[in-house]
Amino acid sequence: MAYRWKNDLTPAHVTPKALWLNRRQLIAGTAGLGALAAAGAAHAADDLTPNTIEEITNYNNYYEFGTGKTDPAANAGAMVTSPWSIKVDGMVDKPGDYSLADLLDGLTTEERIYRFRCVEAWSMVIPWNGVELADVLNKVGVQSGAKYVAFETIVQPETMPGVRGNVIPFPYVEGLRLDEAMHPLTLLATGIYGNPIPNQSGAPIRLVVPWKYGFKSIKAIVRISLVDQEPPTTWNKLNAREYGFYSNVNPTVDHPRWSQATERLVGGGLFAARQDTLMFNGYDEVAGLYEGMDLKANF
Ligand code: MTE
Secondary structure, eight states: OOOOOOTTOOOGGGGHHHHHHHHHHHHSSSSSTHHHHHHHHGGGGGOOOOOOOOHHHHHHGGGGGGGSHHHHOOOOOGGGOOOOOEEEEBBBBEEEEHHHHHHHHTOOOEEEEEEETTSSSEEEEEEEEEHHHHHHHHHHHTTTTEEEEEEEEEEOTOOOOHHHHHSSSOOOEEEEEHHHHHTTOEEEEEETTTTTOGGGGGOOOOOOOOOOOGGOOOOOOEEEESSSSOOHHHHHHOOTOOOSOOBBBBTTTTTTBOOEEEEEEEEHHHOOOEEEEOOGOOGGGGGGGGGTOOOOOOO
């Protein structure tokens, strides 16, 4: 059953092109606002449709399969994704090794069309199918001392050339603060466009945290741990100056080597204007999670 979160992008949100162009002309014609219209790139929220499955599955980051954008599609075919077991441990009432089916049994799979923003300043719109991470956590029972959730990706050297080549340290690890993990936007995705998630996109189950840079959305999860300390995360371990634990999408905090103010929409065409990046990738409802926090210091 498709439940659409209020910030979902659906085809219904697509502004007819003619209307959009009209509005721009209207703005441009209004005294004082002309400069604004001329300077500001049109934002995706107004005229976006989900990317095609070809775009979503042929432009990937998945270092276990290589560092190039087309390496995952080329190399992930041999990955073994069934049977799949996920270890749930740490501060939980029901720890154990769960089969994927058992972990998801009884939970509602939903469709969520989310904007996905990589730290490398490109973005896509992806129609995911999945369950809320909160539902899984509630099912296994989070104990009161738990403050963070740590995740780990499978290491399958025989099918993963990037693992054999040691391109970065593996397993790939990620983490969220417990309140981030429990937020209803946070998804464990098992599908795209209504079909099982392709290997290069994180089969059989991956995290999707739409207000954070894409590297937080860890693929092929085999371990979920409830812990009381901030867990180590792969890109932070590699370069803490460039990749923080929080990594919330934030147009006002640049990456040390490039601006985060704008982004390129994958599939937007060679000459398409870059679009403005939105705070929290447009998912304003998470702002309360960070009230009183300095988001420049906690990037
Ligand atoms: N998960 C694992 N295990 N290994 C990775 O290299 N790359 C991350 C994230 N999850 C990565 C990962 C990065 S940098 C991004 S932008 C997203 O996956 C890319 O997801 P996509 O390929 O489905 O677009």
